Amino acid sequence: MILKDNKSKKYVKNTFENKIICGETLSVLKKMPANSVQTIITSPSYFLQKEYENKSENFQDYLKNHREIIKESRRVLKKNGAIFWNVAQTVQEGEILPLGAIFYNIFKDLNFFLKNWIIWKFEGGECPRTRLFGRYENVLWLVKNKDEFIFNIDDIRVPTKWLKDKRVRNDGKNPEDFWILDDRKNIDKLNLIKSKLGKYKKLISEKKKDYVNQILMDEITRDIEDQLNDMLETKEKILNKNLQDNIWHINRVVNISKKEKIKHPKTKKAHPCPFPERLIERIIKMSSNKNDLVLDIFSGSGTVMKVANQLNRKWCGIDMDKEYCEIAEIRVKNKN
Numbered sequence: 001m002i003l004k005d006n007k008s009k010k011y012v013k014n015t016f017e018n019k020i021i022c023g024e025t026l027s028v029l030k031k032m033p034a035n036s037v038q039t040i041i042t043s044p045s046y047f048l049q050k051e052y053e054n055k056s057e058n059f060q061d062y063l064k065n066h067r068e069i070i071k072e073s074r075r076v077l078k079k080n081g082a083i084f085w086n087v088a089q090t091v092q093e094g095e096i097l098p099l100g101a102i103f104y105n106i107f108k109d110l111n112f113f114l115k116n117w118i119i120w121k122f123e124g125g126e127c128p129r130t131r132l133f134g135r136y137e138n139v140l141w142l143v144k145n146k147d148e149f150i151f152n153i154d155d156i157r158v159p160t161k162w163l164k165d166k167r168v169r170n171d172g173k174n175p176e177d178f179w180i181l182d183d184r185k186n187i188d189k190l191n192l193i194k195s196k197l198g199k200y201k202k203l204i205s206e207k208k209k210d211y212v213n214q215i216l217m218d219e220i221t222r223d224i225e226d227q228l229n230d231m232l233e234t235k236e237k238i239l240n241k242n243l244q245d246n247i248w249h250i251n252r253v254v255n256i257s258k259k260e261k262i263k264h265p266k267t268k269k270a271h272p273c274p275f276p277e278r279l280i281e282r283i284i285k286m287s288s289n290k291n292d293l294v295l296d297i298f299s300g301s302g303t304v305m306k307v308a309n310q311l312n313r314k315w316c317g318i319d320m321d322k323e324y325c326e327i328a329e330i331r332v333k334n335k336n
């Protein structure tokens, strides 16, 4: 399943379908035929001196090289194709540089059209001392042709709170462009509520009736009533439903415990920044159909390929690191 990049050949479409290509992105892309890929979902390096980055290039070289990659990406995309470009910010000599804005200008210059600027919110992450915490990333959804693109809204609708409003569709609404993806099981959420109710009971049983305590009780009661009303007005039963309604909350994979990190089985090398699968699932569902080809041009641990495979899409990944390619191969094969 891993294809080593061969410098002398051009690829034909079926050579790279359902393959992980171990090679340098620009050189591989240049050998791919035009108009062959439906969706590219990717996250480049953020120029943060991570282990997999090219340490010898300066920031201007980094942008120049990525511009070439984006240009080739446009060529391999189908006429109605799209690219999802995930970046955060980088830090240069103590100054924050917003990579989303910087790359947007490059995409615009190369004739892409922005459909949405998605904010993906998570917990954890950097802990700087001289500025606020950065707790979100950007996913720029750009299309090759502004009049022709895939948007399977029915596959990604989310529950709406306002079922009584006749203007609102009962099968759900469009997700917002601000994605808080909640991965907790509903039963865990219920247990959390139970434990909070326990604390609430304790407060009631406290005999002293001081002013602050009364305000606190009033606040909590109002909150609980609001939440319960929201929940009870929804159609499905609590256990089948996300209690946060239209909000999904998903944390980054790097926040999970050391034990659960995605590692190479022999060398134990772990990928530092895998995509969360649910983020990718929503993107693949909305931007491609069954049997379409989904490509990640910096595929790392292979999350995009794994999810694309599960959703019956064809897939392809490119990464220059042999061990990451091997991790990806195992993840795609195992389907878990």
Ligand SMILES: C[S@@+](CC[C@H](N)C(=O)[O-])C[C@H]1O[C@@H](n2cnc3c(N)ncnc32)[C@H](O)[C@@H]1O
Residues within 6 Å of the ligand: 023, 024, 025, 026, 042, 043, 044, 045, 052, 053, 271, 273, 274, 275, 297, 298, 299, 300, 301, 302, 303, 304, 318, 319, 320, 321, 324
């Ligand atoms: C941010 S990570 C992507 C992680 C991936 N989204 C996942 O789910 O695991 C970037 C990846 O790009 C690869 N990479 C960086 N520059 C590259 C280049 N010029 N050619 C090929 N791969 C490259 C790195 O090895 C790294 O695995």
